[in-house]
Amino acid sequence: MVGPTASLTPLSRADGSASYQCPSxxxxxxxxxxxxxxxxxxRDALRPxxxxxxxxxxxxxxxxxxxxxxxxxxxxxxxxxxxLGREKGYARRGVVITLAIVxxxxxxxxxxxxTLLPALLxxxxxxxxxxxxxxxxxxxxxxxAVDASGKITREPSPKEAATATSLHVFAFxxxxxxxxxxxxxxxxxxxxxxxxxxxxxxxHGTLARSSDGDVxxxxxxxxxxxxxxxREVVEDKIHLDYAWxxxxx
Amino acid sequence: xxxxxILLPGDEIPSEYLPSTNSAPLRLGAGLRLxxxxxxxxxxxxxxxxxxxxxxLLSTDTKRNAVSLLSTPNRRYIPTPGDLVIAQIHHSSPxxxxxxxxxxxxxxxxxxxxxxxxxKKTRPMLKQGDLVYARVLSIGLGxxxxxxxxxxxxxxxxxxxxxxxxxxxxxxxxxxxxxxARLIKASSSSAEQQDGVAGLVxxxxxxxxxxxxxxxxxxxxxxxxxWVDCANGGDSAIKATVAIGRCLSTIDEHELSPTDQRKLxxxxxxxxxxxx
Amino acid sequence: MNKEAPLSIAExxxxxxxxxxxxxxxxxxADQFRPLNVSFGEEYGHVxxxxxKTSLIVRISSEVTKPHDDRPFDGIFTIALELTAMGxxxxxxxxxxxLESYVSNVLDRVIRHxxxxxxxxxxxLKGVSCWSIRADVHITDYDxxxxxxxxxxxxxxxxxxxxxxxxxxxxxxxxxxxxxxxxVALNITHKPLSITFHTFDEGKRVILDxxxxxxxxxxxxxxxxxxxxxxxxxxxxxxxxxxxAMVFVNKSSVALEKVKExxxxxxxxxxxxxxxxxxxALVEESRAANDR
Numbered sequence: 001m002v003g004p005t006a007s008l009t010p011l012s013r014a015d016g017s018a019s020y021q022c023p024s025x026x027x028x029x030x031x032x033x034x035x036x037x038x039x040x041x042x043r044d045a046l047r048p049x050x051x052x053x054x055x056x057x058x059x060x061x062x063x064x065x066x067x068x069x070x071x072x073x074x075x076x077x078x079x080x081x082x083x084l085g086r087e088k089g090y091a092r093r094g095v096v097i098t099l100a101i102v103x104x105x106x107x108x109x110x111x112x113x114x115t116l117l118p119a120l121l122x123x124x125x126x127x128x129x130x131x132x133x134x135x136x137x138x139x140x141x142x143x144x145a146v147d148a149s150g151k152i153t154r155e156p157s158p159k160e161a162a163t164a165t166s167l168h169v170f171a172f173x174x175x176x177x178x179x180x181x182x183x184x185x186x187x188x189x190x191x192x193x194x195x196x197x198x199x200x201x202x203x204h205g206t207l208a209r210s211s212d213g214d215v216x217x218x219x220x221x222x223x224x225x226x227x228x229x230x231r232e233v234v235e236d237k238i239h240l241d242y243a244w245x246x247x248x249x
Numbered sequence: 250x251x252x253x254x255i256l257l258p259g260d261e262i263p264s265e266y267l268p269s270t271n272s273a274p275l276r277l278g279a280g281l282r283l284x285x286x287x288x289x290x291x292x293x294x295x296x297x298x299x300x301x302x303x304x305x306l307l308s309t310d311t312k313r314n315a316v317s318l319l320s321t322p323n324r325r326y327i328p329t330p331g332d333l334v335i336a337q338i339h340h341s342s343p344x345x346x347x348x349x350x351x352x353x354x355x356x357x358x359x360x361x362x363x364x365x366x367x368x369k370k371t372r373p374m375l376k377q378g379d380l381v382y383a384r385v386l387s388i389g390l391g392x393x394x395x396x397x398x399x400x401x402x403x404x405x406x407x408x409x410x411x412x413x414x415x416x417x418x419x420x421x422x423x424x425x426x427x428x429x430a431r432l433i434k435a436s437s438s439s440a441e442q443q444d445g446v447a448g449l450v451x452x453x454x455x456x457x458x459x460x461x462x463x464x465x466x467x468x469x470x471x472x473x474x475x476w477v478d479c480a481n482g483g484d485s486a487i488k489a490t491v492a493i494g495r496c497l498s499t500i501d502e503h504e505l506s507p508t509d510q511r512k513l514x515x516x517x518x519x520x521x522x523x524x525x
Numbered sequence: 526m527n528k529e530a531p532l533s534i535a536e537x538x539x540x541x542x543x544x545x546x547x548x549x550x551x552x553x554x555a556d557q558f559r560p561l562n563v564s565f566g567e568e569y570g571h572v573x574x575x576x577x578k579t580s581l582i583v584r585i586s587s588e589v590t591k592p593h594d595d596r597p598f599d600g601i602f603t604i605a606l607e608l609t610a611m612g613x614x615x616x617x618x619x620x621x622x623x624l625e626s627y628v629s630n631v632l633d634r635v636i637r638h639x640x641x642x643x644x645x646x647x648x649x650l651k652g653v654s655c656w657s658i659r660a661d662v663h664i665t666d667y668d669x670x671x672x673x674x675x676x677x678x679x680x681x682x683x684x685x686x687x688x689x690x691x692x693x694x695x696x697x698x699x700x701x702x703x704x705x706x707x708x709v710a711l712n713i714t715h716k717p718l719s720i721t722f723h724t725f726d727e728g729k730r731v732i733l734d735x736x737x738x739x740x741x742x743x744x745x746x747x748x749x750x751x752x753x754x755x756x757x758x759x760x761x762x763x764x765x766x767x768x769x770a771m772v773f774v775n776k777s778s779v780a781l782e783k784v785k786e787x788x789x790x791x792x793x794x795x796x797x798x799x800x801x802x803x804x805x806a807l808v809e810e811s812r813a814a815n816d817r
């Protein structure tokens with residue numbers, strides 16, 4: 001399993017940015033965060049003590065539509081819970097997250113965004129970290145497809161996703177709690193338990209995995225847990241930025 | 250010396266990284282927060298942990314008994330009391346100048362009389378687009394609070410330290426907030442060091458090389474702005490200013506060692522045809 | 526908002542005074558472009574343009590659709606540009622500003638109205654089906670000269686793009702997959718690009734490829750769109766101070782030189798990408814042969 005590749009702060013104008021590429025789904029997302037900024041209009045009236053989070057998803061080769069607005073809602077709901085909008089300088093200000101799909105197959109009009117959702121979430125997280133927006137925790141997410149025979153495919157390609165019976169997206173916080181579960185298609189509760197276990201293993205590795213005989217196998221298939229892969233990207237960038245301090249005698 | 254520690258949001262600071270030498274209260278910098286963990290046994294008091302809210306390098310100061318975070322250098326500036334900033338006048342009202350500290354952020358207020366020796370008659374007449382070197386006085390409390398700036402030290406009534414007040418002439422360059430913080434650190438410490446302070450030798454090197462050309466004045470704002478003026482530079486004033494700006498933006502984009510910074514200064518001055 | 530923060534008086538004055546001494550903030554000559562890098566992605570028609578600190582991504586896509594009723598022999602070509610908060614914190618998501626409509630308009634005129642892409646060749650079956658080609662421009666970093674950079678991106682993308690082959694059999698349109706038949710390049714009639722000049726000091730100083738700060742400090746802009754042969758397809762002085770007519774005459778020769786230079790850079794990047802693709806295709810072929 002080839003892990004994702006990502007980079008922090010590839011852009012110069014936005015306050016924070018990240019690019020993220022997932023080889024198995026073929027998605028390539030560029031994300032930017034501007035925060036804290038003044039939002040025009042009176043969008044802050046409802047919760048004056050808190051920051052307003054705005055998410056904008058820009059499809060790669062088509063005009064935006066309902067599919068984008070729907071996935072924006074999912075991302076916004078999840079991130080609003082993680083962003084500490086009451087920290088200094090953030091009350092009544094906006095956190096504007098822009099995600100552009102710059103590579104990979106486009107989602108057709110009205111089709112589901114579930115296959116792209118983990119990549120979008122990871123890009124948004126990395127861009128938020130790049131902009132130093134205060135967060136209570138980090139997370140990692142994955143998407144699994146279940147086909148008619150019950151076989152689970154991790155991060156399916158668009159073709160695999162089209163033939164799957166059900167699709168499941170999970171996000172886990174850095175301490176292993178389930179943050180998000182979005183499913184699509186018919187499935188049984190037992191199937192959900194299976195994919196949930198597998199997703200937890202993909203995101204957090206063996207420690208969180210149940211101790212049955214399949215453990216060693218699964219580890220080989222899934223490689224490095226996503227949580228660790230994302231952490232490495234951030235640590236490498238901070239190390240580079242502060243090389244003058246860390247490497248100083 | 251413990252190895253450098255890089256934190257992500259939600260990470261707890263291990264206790265061995267916290268300064269524990271004296272009994273003074275521990276000072277937490279921005280981006281850190283104290284969380285209490287209720288213990289399982291109700292009779293013992295809850296334990297406390299310090300966790301990060303940003304991805305950053307942990308920096309500890311045992312002398313001041315403080316821990317703080319050095320977060321991403323490209324981040325947007327958030328006003329903090331005591332910071333030096335370069336603000337741009339947007340408009341003026343009877344009591345205040347309304348200033349821009351960061352674009353796309355609410356304006357900050359600078360009192361018409363918050364200048365050294367200013368009275369109703371002698372206050373500076375600043376117009377839209379003028380620049381001031383100011384200190385953040387307060388950021389207010391609660392929602393809708395306004396940031397207030399000042400160009401005098403409230404204790405002494407003088408424009409010191411830092412030479413606060415209107416900036417006339419010269420040029421402003423935009424740098425990252427991380428580089429601005431390093432420049433302030435480097436220019437405020439008097440100790441002459443071979444490798445510079447905060448890994449920067451560029452200002453010292455430019456100072457030496459441009460001495461013959463009349464030297465330059467510089468003011469660094471934490472909001473990522475650097476004002477440079479070569480008023481005594483004569484014919485080469487503009488070229489010298491541009492050279493300083495190019496050196497700063499190159500260092501901002503590429504991490505350069507002290508040796509490479511010296512080479513950069515020499516190369517750019519040669520390109521700009523300035524004798525050193 | 527949708528507006529960049531205004532420059533300070535110091536910046537405005539300094540940029541002008543420096544230009545009077547023929548000095549630009551990044552050390553460039555008045556008639557010098559910033560370093561230009563054109564690179565292609567894995568998919569056909571995926572281009573990344575880096576012009577100094579301005580960067581953008583263009584994606585070309587195609588689909589079979591019904592032609593417009595009034596032009597049954599023509600295919601459809603659209604340029605979609607949307608400024609998002611990614612390019613500059615001053616731009617607001619989902620709200621069209623003046624700059625966006627202005628840039629879209631100029632791109633339409635330079636590339637679409639000059640018929641750089643031959644839309645007649647996109648017709649599949651008269652009045653029934655045709656190809657619709659769409660160019661999506663994603664501005665990722667804005668530091669001035671959006672129009673020239675976007676033109677370079679779209680033109681490079683159109684030349685790089687390959688659409689699936691389609692034929693008409695017994696009145697039925699059959700579209701072949703990319704793996705079934707070699708995809709087809711688009712029919713490009715000429716390669717127009719735009720070159721934007723900005724004037725200072727009552728029109729006495731003229732520079733090209735201005736950065737964001739130079740654009741803000743300038744008095745007026747002059748835009749010339751032309752192709753390698755020197756045919757002018759667009760010329761405009763959109764706003765600001767009056768400009769001497771001689772500026773247009775003198776600067777069109779500079780513009781022609783730059784257009785040739787940039788088209789050369791695009792050609793080289795295209796060639797390099799084609800060679801790379803041919804090599805990987807060869808490797809895959811031999812691997813497939815080995816497997817057999």
